[in-house]
Amino acid sequence: MTKKYIFLFLLITGFAWTQEDQLPSWREGDSKKAILEFVRKATDPKSTEYVLPEDRIATFDQDGTLWVEHPLYTQAMFALDRVKKMSSLHPEWKNEEPFKAILTDDKLAISTFDEHDWALIIAATHADMSVESFLHVVQEWLAASKHPRFNQPYTKLIYQPMMEVMNYLRNNGFMVYIVSGGGQEFIRAYAQQIYNLPPNQIIGSSITTKYENQPNGIPLLMRLPKVFFICNYGGKPVAINLIIGKKPSAAFGNSTGDKEMLEWTQANQRSKLMMLVLHDDPEREYAYGPAMGLPNTSVGTFSAQLLADAKQRNWFVISMKNDWNRIFAFEK
């Protein structure tokens, strides 16, 4: 009797399981099919493309792939706010670029900041404090700040369909990593709470840190105003090797900075999936970049060349407009 009930129970829950759509925010189409097909092959021991559980690794870019990156990267918004907040301690900034442009809210000048400008801003706002203090500063800012267009906290601007992919992969035994050009510690400040991703699954650009013993004997890691590593373009495979040490089976990106990560994933011998999010939905989110026939933007460039590469290499291009029936969790 008992055995029969257990069998029935398993049958019913098993049935419910196969019926449940684990990607409900995805419309039926090539992208959704590709994800389902990939997981089916990767987890089927009889498939020639079976991936051993310990080799199931998926990497996600962050800005523009998992959350909104326009009009400016969230971390850049944080940096600009921090310049304003710190300005009373730096009266000289009133007359010094790039700080002057920020303090006078010169949006045009800000939109044309180059790498050197941003390096100065990052050094002034992201360093000279301990790693622990930095995490607190970021968390405070995230709790208090809202996106100018959506009027929502930045952490609510996660793409719900991508969260579903992340969870679907985890439910199938994948170890999920974020591999971002953005700052590793900036992402760590919210990743545990938002994605349930612990700090060892966050890979990103980093600043040089220095171990110091304080006078009270308690050690800390000080953040120095000096770049340690840029995790973008070829830096993504380099960081993946350094921190994971295996090629991913699945990689998700949205810009030219993700190309090498997708190439590296494609070089994996087993089942693999390479996808790029295309921002083609000006109504619900944004549309930008040459791939959309629109002017280039320095924030999340999806070049026409990348689109051509994707087609040639069988990378899937996810259309936000067509593939996603919902973009944010807060939508009804």
Added chain:
Amino acid sequence: MTKKYIFLFLLITGFAWTQEDQLPSWREGDSKKAILEFVRKATDPKSTEYVLPEDRIATFDQDGTLWVEHPLYTQAMFALDRVKKMSSLHPEWKNEEPFKAILTDDKLAISTFDEHDWALIIAATHADMSVESFLHVVQEWLAASKHPRFNQPYTKLIYQPMMEVMNYLRNNGFMVYIVSGGGQEFIRAYAQQIYNLPPNQIIGSSITTKYENQPNGIPLLMRLPKVFFICNYGGKPVAINLIIGKKPSAAFGNSTGDKEMLEWTQANQRSKLMMLVLHDDPEREYAYGPAMGLPNTSVGTFSAQLLADAKQRNWFVISMKNDWNRIFAFEK
């Protein structure tokens, strides 16, 4: 009936479990007691020093902590052999130090090589090939080489008592990492097979790598003759933060290069354990360094100051001679 049998089965296996000594190569004493006590507190939800499963992290130094490091680090032995193997392609080495000393087997000169010498040797022997090729080269060498005194493959010179600690911690939910001053990829070449540790749990010094697309379109990571990161002294906490992002609960080392890792572990608010292996057994292994009242050695320095620090900070000093009833698995 069935329930009763299950209960009896659990009782019997539970009883067997509590009876089994999981550290059989350890003699009864303060060191063994400290390890057992630490794990008891860390895993008891009622203890004020309870450590959540996701925060259970243990870090082990490699050379001199997990395996033999005398007369020379295994990786240095590899480098010397490789200089000899590569010498036919480099006729100029016959007249160039430090290569000349290696090719003429000048042991005295080799024992006094400084950092600059080793940097030249590492650059000549560890670079200008892909990460994948390097792993193969190391694996081939390890399979073919034996330790000059023990006449055993280097991978058989793992300390059995430390393997037991590593497994005991894993059985209690700890994520175990190696954090070595030695090369990360060198350790990765054998860590999966020897310790059952995947590459993402191996932290070490590293060489700069560069992402390249080969003419056939297959990408690879090339190892450049340039240091990327030295994972020793303050570099150990820096690397732990970069790759793990949490403070360890337990740390094991054997030399001055491990001091900062133990300090960083001690700064953890919860249950913690800091231990140093003292090489005090010239019969079964080696005895060296000022802590033993012996001359300093540049290979695994345990300074008198470190011994004083350990006493002052309640770090446990493991006596190989007194605490271990067996050192190597191949002993009868």
